[in-house]
Amino acid sequence: MIAMIRYLSELLDGRGRRHLRVMLAAQAGQGVLQGLGFVSVAPLVAALTTAPVDWSRFWLWAGVITAAVAAHHALLAWSTSLGYVVGTDVLTGFHERLGNHLAALPIGWFRGDRTGPIGRMLGKGTMDVANIPAHLLRHVVIGLTAPATMILGSFLLDWRIGLAFTAGAVLCALALRLLMVIVRRNDDDYEHDIGVSASRIVEYARRQPALRAYGVLDRPELGTLEESLVRQQGSQSRLTIRGAWGLIVFFGALQLVVTAVIALTVVFTLQGTMTLAVMIGLMIVTLRLLDPISQLGELAGTVQVNADAIGRVRALLAVPPLPEPAEPAEPAGTGIELRGVRFGYDDGPAVLDGIDVTIPAGSFTAVVGPSGAGKSTLLKLIGRFFDVTEGTIRIGGLDVRDLGSAGVSRLTAQVFQDVYLFEGTIAGNLRMAAPDATDADLDRVARVARLDEVVERLPDGWHTRVGEAGSTLSGGERQRVSIARALLKDAPIVLLDEATAALDPANEAAVADAIAELARERTVIVVAHRLSTVVAADRILVLDRGRITEHGDHDTLLAAGGTYARFWHERVRARGWQLTSEGTL
Structure with a gap:
């Protein structure tokens, strides 16, 4: 007592x-x-x-x-x-x-x-x-x-x-x-x-x-x-x-x-x-x-x-919060560096073990690899969902721990497969990213994300309530809201995790177009499943068992005949797709 x-x-x-x-x-x-x-x-x-x-x-x-x-x-x-x-x-x-x-x-x-x-x-x-x-x-x-x-x-x-x-x-x-x-x-x-x-x-x-x-x-x-x-x-x-x-x-x-x-x-x-x-x-x-x-x-x-x-x-x-700097630093750019990064969940085995990579500002990087390789974990560490067990992650030359969680959040826009929408209206969910956004701003990002098609066919338009966790919208519609929200935030770094996975062809095409617009003049890292997204990347990182086993562009990695080439040919055979001269499927 x-x-x-x-x-x-x-x-x-x-x-x-x-x-x-x-x-x-x-x-x-x-x-x-x-x-x-x-x-x-x-x-x-x-x-x-x-x-x-x-x-x-x-x-x-x-x-x-x-x-x-x-x-x-x-x-x-x-x-x-x-x-x-x-x-x-x-x-x-x-x-x-x-x-x-x-x-x-x-x-x-x-x-x-x-x-x-x-x-x-x-x-x-x-x-x-x-x-x-x-x-x-x-x-x-x-x-x-x-x-x-x-x-x-x-x-x-x-x-x-x-x-x-x-x-x-x-x-x-x-x-x-x-x-x-x-x-x-x-x-x-x-x-x-x-x-x-x-x-x-x-x-x-x-x-x-x-x-x-x-x-x-x-x-x-x-x-x-x-x-x-x-x-x-x-x-x-x-x-x-x-x-x-x-x-x-x-x-x-x-x-x-x-x-x-x-x-x-x-x-x-x-x-x-x-x-x-x-x-x-x-x-x-x-x-x-x-x-x-x-x-x-x-x-x-x-x-x-x-x-x-x-x-x-x-x-x-007693669960320790992330340490925050007394005075958050300001980065000089949006380039990303990972040096000696090692991480495991809850003191478990390492999910990422010895990651060293530089992602230039304004580049488009695709991350591929088998399930459990650590792709999603890599994006979460860059977004400071966790702190690394060992090593450092830098944005603009500064450790993310010196930027602070609020600083990293301000610099990044994140779009995931499992989208969460707050109970409220579509407009209210978008304004979570920019509370002062005007109606014209909402219309602009809606057109880019092809959310305008959804808003127009709903009886209450922008005032349609999405239900708890967005339950009244389909998966593709929720994803369009998520991308429009990321566009409205206008962050210089974009993290995309399986954004087009499990969508029907129509929604997949709409979301892919919106992602292409989202990637303009931004530093983009995407966990890619759509092969055309991989082909369009400036650089591809192949993760396997927590390590980067290959990196380069599509043609270089395909010619190397390694893990990426096997992954590519398996996906093409499984889907029955053919690569067109424009590089789309």
């Missing part, structure tokens, strides 16, 4: 931390007063059972109990209101800190399999964290301080029962620890599986056209969604069943302690070594101990789940 409180403090500002400390002190005071009130019953009963009745002593202890109850309720009202204030502060701090951190993480960190876990963290995880000070801590603090006060008070009544209570408290603490370990181990698996399921559901919804087109909805062997849901169900069952066994052990230990203490008080009373008043007082203390300790056991699983939620937040906050 101490660690959980410390983690909460990290999410709060100075005012919030003061509120948290005051709230914890008030809750601890509640527990002490609650325990003191029940321990005071023994001297109250003793005053009534003496002959004659000691009324002065009776009214003294009655006053003590009354004052304890009144102070307890006052602290209860105060700490409850503070709990909501601290919960709101935690919620605000959580969103602000997490949002700022996510904005600083490398773009490449945001893989598809992280969509579900992040969404769950910002949704349920947010409420779990805010629930800790608002509701959970009060029960936990009182569940610890009230029994501790009653156990200390029992030593004043009878040291033998005090020792029995102490031994029982140790036994219950061990059982509670066992329960929390069980929950923690199984909750990690459950949260992982439910995060994967959430990602799969998003993917399943977005891929409906392809799934329906190829008739795979009724084939379970192709459905990772069903598999992830089955795994989630299994991990949830394990969490529930094993947690239930942990609860059985805890409540069994608690019942054993209560039974043993009651038996001892009866035996001591019958032996004449304990007075009736003390026995009654200890019986009341014993029975009242059951309530906060039982509640502590019932909440142990929730405490651990919430602690795990904070742990996941801290793990995310």
